[in-house]
Amino acid sequence: MSELFEIIMILSFGASWPMNVLKSYRSRTAKGKSLGFLCLIFFGYIAGIISKLINEAYMASFREKWYVLFFYVLNLLTVGADLVLYARNRRLDIIAEKEK
Numbered sequence: 001m002s003e004l005f006e007i008i009m010i011l012s013f014g015a016s017w018p019m020n021v022l023k024s025y026r027s028r029t030a031k032g033k034s035l036g037f038l039c040l041i042f043f044g045y046i047a048g049i050i051s052k053l054i055n056e057a058y059m060a061s062f063r064e065k066w067y068v069l070f071f072y073v074l075n076l077l078t079v080g081a082d083l084v085l086y087a088r089n090r091r092l093d094i095i096a097e098k099e100k
Contacts, residue, residue, distance in 0.1 A: 003068065010071040017078040024082055030089040038083050045076040 024033065049072045052058050058065060 003065070007068060007071070010068070010075060014071055014075050014078070017075060017082065021078060021082045021085060024085040024089060028089055028092050030086050030093050033086055033089070035083075035086060038079060038086060042076065042079045042083060045072055045079060048072050049076065 049069065052069050052072065058068075062069075
């Protein structure tokens with residue numbers, strides 16, 4: 001039962017991150033974004049992935065539960081994309097400030 005709630009949590013986050021990435025891409029600014037928050041979430045997903053990989057019970061049933069790890073990795077990649085966009089947008093903000 002706890003795995004069901006974990007999957008719901010991961011899917012909820014997984015649904016919101018692509019929207020956040022799209023907003024970052026379209027806005028072309030880092031204003032209103034928190035690098036610290038993004039890094040914290042990114043490292044949280046890394047910790048979650050490591051937790052799954054070192055959990056003997058999970059790894060013993062990996063063939064049946066691979067999808068949980070898949071969504072952790074997918075969310076990590078999406079947050080990583082948002083970090084890349086943050087760097088791009090920060091650079092665009094600096095260029096825009098110099099042009100003023």
